[in-house]
Amino acid sequence: MPDDLAAPERAPSFPAPGGQLPQHWSKCFGCGDDQPAGMTMTFVAGEGLDVTGRLEVAKKYQGGPGVIHGGILTTAFDEAQGMACMSLGTAVVTGHLEVDFARPIPLGSVLEIHARIDGTVRRKVYTSAEARIVSGPTADPDAVVATSRALFLTVGAEHFEKVKNFVDGTPSSPFETSSV
Numbered sequence: 050m051p052d053d054l055a056a057p058e059r060a061p062s063f064p065a066p067g068g069q070l071p072q073h074w075s076k077c078f079g080c081g082d083d084q085p086a087g088m089t090m091t092f093v094a095g096e097g098l099d100v101t102g103r104l105e106v107a108k109k110y111q112g113g114p115g116v117i118h119g120g121i122l123t124t125a126f127d128e129a130q131g132m133a134c135m136s137l138g139t140a141v142v143t144g145h146l147e148v149d150f151a152r153p154i155p156l157g158s159v160l161e162i163h164a165r166i167d168g169t170v171r172r173k174v175y176t177s178a179e180a181r182i183v184s185g186p187t188a189d190p191d192a193v194v195a196t197s198r199a200l201f202l203t204v205g206a207e208h209f210e211k212v213k214n215f216v217d218g219t220p221s222s223p224f225e226t227s228s229v
């Protein structure tokens with residue numbers, strides 16, 4: 050984490066604390082409601098540059114016997130930290146993401162992921178997050194079961210222009226983060 054982090058302003062377009070965030074793209078594997086294979090994560094805004102996301106750990110997300118696949122958990126962190134970046138009111142993409150898997154997460158768990166922007170340096174957005182099991186066989190809302198840190202880069206419309214021919218569906222986004 051650099052020493053010269055700036056503290057960005059919360060964008061006026063970001064929902065009020067406790068408000069539900071819109072999906073950033075209906076076909077998104079993480080949050081889209083028009084993606085049958087997806088995780089349909091939901092998010093509410095925090096008081097600052099932060100969100101809390103919810104993931105139901107379905108049987109199809111199994112990795113090791115009885116527990117969530119590490120890649121699915123990594124995807125959930127990617128989505129949550131990306132959604133925290135919605136508080137900037139600017140499109141971002143993931144540049145780097147790392148996860149620490151602290152405890153097993155059984156199938157049937159409901160995970161809450163609290164994600165935030167720690168600060169920015171030019172186009173670089175530094176984020177962090179932690180996951181807790183709030184419902185299910187080993188629920189303990191005080192225990193952190195996994196943590197993540199990620200770097201996002203703000204991008205302009207030209208970033209998505211380059212891939213517009215591969216889009217499945219009609220892009221839509223209240224925050225104009227996925228417009229191509």
Ligand SMILES: CCCCCCCCCC(=O)SCCNC(=O)CCNC(=O)[C@H](O)C(C)(C)COP(=O)(O)OP(=O)(O)OC[C@H]1O[C@@H](n2cnc3c(N)ncnc32)[C@H](O)[C@@H]1OP(=O)(O)O
Binds near residue numbers: 141144
């Ligand atoms: C708000 C919307 C909500 C969205 C939620 C979405 C959740 C899901 C998000 C995703 O999964 S996005 C899909 C996965 N990610 C991608 O497809 C991105 C693929 N990579 C790229 O397109 C480019 O590599 C990228 C845009 C990330 C960076 O390329 P650029 O040419 O724009 O950046 P550039 O090389 O000029 O570097 C700018 C700065 O970032 C730094 N940087 C870039 N990539 C880095 C990296 N990987 N690690 C560390 N630093 C990195 C780089 O060193 C430099 O630092 P300085 O400003 O200090 O000079």
